[in-house]
Amino acid sequence: xxxxxxxxxxxxxxxxxxxxxxxxxxxxxxxxxxxxxxxxxxxxxxxxxxxxxxxxxxxxxxxxxxxxxxxxxxxxxxxxxxxxxxxxxxxxxxxxxxxxxxxxxxxxxxxxxxxxxxxxxxxxxxxxxxxxxxxxxxxxxxxxxxxxxxxxxxxxxxxxxxxxxxxxxxxxxxxxxxxxxxxxxxxxxxxxxxxxxxxxxxxxxxxxxxxxxxxxxxxxxxxxxxxxxxxxxxxxxxxxxxxxxxxxxxxxxxxxxxxxxxxxxxxxxxxxxxxxxxxxxxxxxxxxxxxxxxxxxxxxxxxxxxxxxxxxxxxxxxxx
Amino acid sequence: xxxxxxxxxxxxxxxxxxxxxxxxxxxxxxxxxxxxxxxxxxxxxxxxxxxxxxxxxxxxxxxxxxxxxxxxxxxxxxxxxxxxxxxxxxxxxxxxxxxxxxxxxxxxxxxxxxxxxxxxxxxxxxxxxxxxxxxxxxxxxxxxxxxxxxxxxxxxxxxxxxxxxxxxxxxxxxxxxxxxxxxxxxxxxxxxxxxxxxxxxxxxxxxxxxxxxxxxxxxxxxxxxxxxxxxxxxxxxxxxxxxxxxxxxxxxxxxxxxxxxxxxxxxxxxxxxxxxxxxxxxxxxxxxx
Numbered sequence: 001x002x003x004x005x006x007x008x009x010x011x012x013x014x015x016x017x018x019x020x021x022x023x024x025x026x027x028x029x030x031x032x033x034x035x036x037x038x039x040x041x042x043x044x045x046x047x048x049x050x051x052x053x054x055x056x057x058x059x060x061x062x063x064x065x066x067x068x069x070x071x072x073x074x075x076x077x078x079x080x081x082x083x084x085x086x087x088x089x090x091x092x093x094x095x096x097x098x099x100x101x102x103x104x105x106x107x108x109x110x111x112x113x114x115x116x117x118x119x120x121x122x123x124x125x126x127x128x129x130x131x132x133x134x135x136x137x138x139x140x141x142x143x144x145x146x147x148x149x150x151x152x153x154x155x156x157x158x159x160x161x162x163x164x165x166x167x168x169x170x171x172x173x174x175x176x177x178x179x180x181x182x183x184x185x186x187x188x189x190x191x192x193x194x195x196x197x198x199x200x201x202x203x204x205x206x207x208x209x210x211x212x213x214x215x216x217x218x219x220x221x222x223x224x225x226x227x228x229x230x231x232x233x234x235x236x237x238x239x240x241x242x243x244x245x246x247x248x249x250x251x252x253x254x255x256x257x258x259x260x261x262x263x264x265x266x267x268x269x270x271x272x273x274x275x276x277x278x279x280x281x282x283x284x285x286x287x288x289x290x291x292x293x294x295x296x297x298x299x300x301x302x303x304x305x306x307x308x309x310x311x312x313x314x315x316x317x318x319x320x
Numbered sequence: 321x322x323x324x325x326x327x328x329x330x331x332x333x334x335x336x337x338x339x340x341x342x343x344x345x346x347x348x349x350x351x352x353x354x355x356x357x358x359x360x361x362x363x364x365x366x367x368x369x370x371x372x373x374x375x376x377x378x379x380x381x382x383x384x385x386x387x388x389x390x391x392x393x394x395x396x397x398x399x400x401x402x403x404x405x406x407x408x409x410x411x412x413x414x415x416x417x418x419x420x421x422x423x424x425x426x427x428x429x430x431x432x433x434x435x436x437x438x439x440x441x442x443x444x445x446x447x448x449x450x451x452x453x454x455x456x457x458x459x460x461x462x463x464x465x466x467x468x469x470x471x472x473x474x475x476x477x478x479x480x481x482x483x484x485x486x487x488x489x490x491x492x493x494x495x496x497x498x499x500x501x502x503x504x505x506x507x508x509x510x511x512x513x514x515x516x517x518x519x520x521x522x523x524x525x526x527x528x529x530x531x532x533x534x535x536x537x538x539x540x541x542x543x544x545x546x547x548x549x550x551x552x553x554x555x556x557x558x559x560x561x562x563x564x565x566x567x568x569x570x571x572x573x574x575x576x577x578x579x580x581x582x583x584x585x586x587x588x589x590x591x592x593x594x595x596x597x598x599x600x601x602x603x604x605x606x607x608x609x
Binding site: 247 | 567575589
């Protein structure tokens with residue numbers, strides 16, 4: 001009963017504020033600062049609604065899954081609404097911060113340009129570099145797990161590489177491999193190799209001693225031991241590296257494009273449109289990058305859930 | 321122990337050897353092309369002799385990089401724009417400021433998340449999502465936009481560093497603050513300790529080992545943020561500006577020496593954090609020997 005009341009109050013103030021920000025001509029906060037009082041009202045009611053939704057989500061009722069998802073969405077809605085109304089209410093210059101609505105419309109009006117950029121940066125550079133870097137990291141870790149010498153030499157190097165800013169090699173790679181996507185892929189290979197190597201090595205070494213003995217008593221061949229015991233045990237670590245690398249790869253490609261690129265690509269788009277003060281286009285490109293990053297991360301997380309359904313980390317998540 | 325040092329030393333030797341070999345191949349190839357274009361005669365020995373002394377090599381040999389490092393670090397006054405120390409200090413400033421801000425923000429968010437279930441449900445997904453967004457991509461824009469408002473120099477770069485370094489701190493601190501021994505928690509409950517006392521007498525201490533592990537990741541990330549933030553500021557200085565101007569003018573030795581300096585700075589910063597960790601945790605008898 002009480003929760004319905006709060007929800008209604010929230011919806012009411014939410015609608016009124018969005019109506020104001022959409023209908024009234026820009027600059028309304030300057031003229032009538034009283035309207036600013038709507039914000040505390042909205043925040044208080046939103047906080048109430050979110051805590052109610054959270055409590056409902058924790059109870060494990062049939063609809064709990066949806067209420068758990070809706071909590072962060074409400075939070076994002078509040079942020080977006082504040083952004084939109086503040087920008088138009090105070091007439092913030094377009095160059096500084098375009099309102100979200102302009103960004104979304106820029107996104108839909110320039111889909112062909114954005115798609116070409118996406119293809120150049122993501123489908124060519126990121127995918128190629130990611131696949132090569134992760135595969136080579138995995139293969140070297142597989143070799144190193146048997147050799148103490150390789151481990152002793154490569155592990156300190158991996159630790160060292162994690163402390164240094166590897167994106168700095170971007171100008172060198174651009175010089176060696178040219179302006180096209182190959183140089184970006186090369187940067188990504190170097191960036192993704194060591195996280196994959198270190199994680200796979202840790203994973204392959206984490207095999208339970210009892211399990212090793214068990215496989216020995218079954219007279220399992222090396223291949224069998226690897227595919228049925230070592231690899232499954234290492235998978236959580238490998239997925240961890242894959243997830244870290246998916247973000248690193250996108251960053252590497254975009255930063256490398258600042259150092260030289262053909263006239264297409266997400267990094268190129270950002271740096272040129274900043275120069276031309278087309279901020280909505282810049283933010284639309286960032287939106288593409290954010291979507292690409294989040295979707296690839298989410299896809300990897302789903303894949304992890306599907307392949308590691310038997311592992312304690314995933315089972316624990318489901319129970320919660 | 322000996323085995324370890326042998327492996328590391330032999331790896332370093334192999335890398336340096338391969339470096340000289342590649343420098344010879346890549347620069348030599350360039351030289352040979354040059355000679356043939358001008359129809360000049362060349363012998364292998366003359367190419368080998370020249371390959372390590374090219375002014376703008378494809379790959380400078382290690383001694384050329386060390387030479388450049390020595391010149392720009394020791395033989396140039398620190399106030400001069402040609403001094404690498406000058407640029408390193410600029411980068412160091414924004415790294416440290418961003419790191420401090422990021423750590424403070426990270427701890428704050430973690431404390432909020434641990435104490436408030438609603439904050440956790442609404443914020444945690446966005447904390448994770450924030451790292452899948454390649455913020456480094458918009459780093460130049462943040463610098464340009466804040467510059468237009470009149471915020472130039474240190475602050476915009478530190479904001480980027482902050483954004484990159486808060487995440488590991490938040491994740492580590494949430495884990496750490498929750499890692500307090502349940503027996504201890506129950507003991508404090510029987511003393512009827514409130515949340516405030518629980519935090520300062522137990523949780524804060526159980527979180528410290530986790531905090532230091534995240535600080536090491538965070539400070540490396542802050543350095544990356546500072547360097548990328550310097551890319552669009554052009555001539556203003558910093559290691560990132562050094563990289564960019566080196567790539568514009570084809571000054572490869574300059575790029576490599578800036579890169580070496582960045583690597584050195586990164587490892588020194590991480591080493592300092594782990595030193596602080598050792599000192600602090602040893603005083604509590606927690607250090608892993």
